[in-house]
Amino acid sequence: GDSVTQMEGPVTLSEEAFLTINCTYTATGYPSLFWYVQYPGEGLQLLLKATKADDKGSNKGFEATYRKETTSFHLEKGSVQVSDSAVYFCALSGSSNYKLTFGKGTLLTVNP
Amino acid sequence: EAGVAQSPRYKIIEKRQSVAFWCNPISGHATLYWYQQILGQGPKLLIQFQNNGVVDDSQLPKDRFSAERLKGVDSTLKIQPAKLEDSAVYLCASSLGVGRNYNEQFFGPGTRLTVL
Numbered sequence: 001g002d003s004v005t006q007m008e009g010p011v012t013l014s015e016e017a018f019l020t021i022n023c024t025y026t027a028t029g030y031p032s033l034f035w036y037v038q039y040p041g042e043g044l045q046l047l048l049k050a051t052k053a054d055d056k057g058s059n060k061g062f063e064a065t066y067r068k069e070t071t072s073f074h075l076e077k078g079s080v081q082v083s084d085s086a087v088y089f090c091a092l093s094g095s096s097n098y099k100l101t102f103g104k105g106t107l108l109t110v111n112p
Numbered sequence: 113e114a115g116v117a118q119s120p121r122y123k124i125i126e127k128r129q130s131v132a133f134w135c136n137p138i139s140g141h142a143t144l145y146w147y148q149q150i151l152g153q154g155p156k157l158l159i160q161f162q163n164n165g166v167v168d169d170s171q172l173p174k175d176r177f178s179a180e181r182l183k184g185v186d187s188t189l190k191i192q193p194a195k196l197e198d199s200a201v202y203l204c205a206s207s208l209g210v211g212r213n214y215n216e217q218f219f220g221p222g223t224r225l226t227v228l
Contacts, residue, residue, distance in 0.1 A: 032215070042221065043220055091154070100205075100217060104152070104154050
């Protein structure tokens with residue numbers, strides 16, 4: 001079945017540092033890929049998405065590129081802020097039933 | 113535009129008791145999902161509705177969990193009787209429909225259940 005493996009946390013960075021959170025997936029066909037973010041005390045919010053190979057999703061300075069050859073969708077940001085502190089989830093939506101399969105989440109803490 | 117509404121936000125019960133959660137999706141969204149998120153893990157799909165029909169309930173523990181969406185709008189998820197391992201956050205999400213261009217899911221704030 002479909003599965004998502006993402007980088008174990010927690011990740012602690014200083015403000016303005018470069019962020020990478022690795023995500024790889026296993027799925028049949030051509031899934032859509034997502035990054036969701038969960039800020040403290042809030043619900044899940046879609047951060048960015050990509051629906052086909054080589055697409056780049058971007059939002060709020062975050063980027064991720066759908067790499068079919070490496071089955072990856074790594075999240076990057078060039079300069080993190082304290083307000084980026086949250087849990088980040090990589091997810092895929094299968095090409096047959098469209099349900100979301102999530103990774104375990106990565107806790108990011110950004111210190112001033 | 114109003115988001116996905118859920119209630120209650122928090123619930124504490126003792127094992128073997130019953131509990132129900134309510135979800136009101138975004139207006140016009142045909143597809144509704146219930147997820148279970150255990151602490152330290154990603155959400156896991158319990159059940160998916162398309163209008164008032166069940167699309168996928170393969171991971172719903174049907175001996176104790178039930179869900180309905182009678183008029184294709186609001187939904188309730190029930191646990192009877194609850195076990196300690198049911199302690200989790202229960203998330204409701206909705207999307208316009210299924211299909212690559214319609215399946216972006218919007219999540220509610222969740223209900224945090226603690227079973228003692």
